[in-house]
Amino acid sequence: MKHFAVIGNPIAHSLSPIMHQAAIQDLQLDAIYTRKKLSKESFDREIRDLLLSDLDGFNVTIPFKERILPYLDEVDSFAKKCGAVNTVVRRQNKWIGYNTDGRGFLEGLTEKRPLKDSDHVLIIGAGGASKGIYLALKEAYNGEVTVANRTLSKAEEMLEQRSKDRAITLTEAANKLSQFTIIIQTTAVGLNPENSDLPLALDLLSPGTLVSDIIYNPFETHFLQEAKKRGAITQNGLAMFVNQGALAFKLWTGENPNRAVMRQAVLDSFEEE
Known part of the structure; x- marks a missing residue:
């Protein structure tokens, strides 16, 4: 089973798991997507542990989009220009950073x-x-x-x-x-x-x-x-959220997710609150 996640602090409010799980279910992939809160003070240690874990890829949100850069094996040219990474992919045991924002x-x-x-x-x-x-x-x-x-x-x-x-x-x-x-x-x-x-x-x-x-x-x-x-x-920001998520999803899986399904999952979560 593939394991994807989003890291940040705070992270409890993130709707990325709801959106990505909807895409995973729609495509019937053997995968899960979770949240991971990393400490701002112990980020150096915690990100090293994370990169040694079973994760296949992850999103990065506030406040770690810039702090993640030194820990990656490679950074895509566009992300390098941005000075920030929001999507990380494991390929042949290397961690590669992208920016889909x-x-x-x-x-x-x-x-x-x-x-x-x-x-x-x-x-x-x-x-x-x-x-x-x-x-x-x-x-x-x-x-x-x-x-x-x-x-x-x-x-x-x-x-x-x-x-x-x-x-x-x-x-x-x-x-x-x-x-x-x-x-x-x-x-x-x-x-x-x-x-x-x-x-x-x-x-x-x-x-x-x-x-x-x-x-x-x-x-x-x-x-x-x-x-x-x-x-x-x-x-x-819903359109940006869905589109950047879909671009990240394709980088991890090679699959084009159904953006309408992703968007509806987010909208449904608002209605449930």
Whole structure:
């Protein structure tokens, strides 16, 4: 039996096991998918033990997407550019890291509407997920991407001196919000539904702007609720979650899972809460 998992901390909230088990069952594979919480303080020891276990592959979530890199035998070129890994595959007793976040997000975004080179894209945040999204965007279109982050130097570092793109502060982004046709929220702001904070003010948001938040649980963040009130087209992180999971699943098994089955499993889990 194949054994796959997701590692992170916290991890109890992750719906990856529900989604992947649905895909496994649909394809009638002899496999299981579990959660594994690793300690932030003892990560070095625990990840070594994990890599010596019977796992055949695993997903990596917050806060280990960057910390995992030194422990892998190989890292795919796209993941290396991202500086973050979210999918690890065992092949011929070697552990190989990939990043399916960015391409999974892009597939979901273009399901909502096609990208045009005339689009002006704003990415809020400069963490591991945003780097993958940024690089996937740059592969797909020739338009301008602006990255806004609380720490400006981190946003500047992410752009790698690409002359067309810009790094700005969150305050500057809020003041120029009407210029953007696509806004992508990649920070953890919104994970707690009790917290009504926004990553930046939406007062100048133009109606018709496509506003995406990579968070899928809660299903609609306060950020998306406020954007919708201002006439935006909104998209939560479910499409990215399903698509990146499907890309990871194929890397582990060689099989293309049914994404509709995966998506429905996640939606059903929300209804059960």
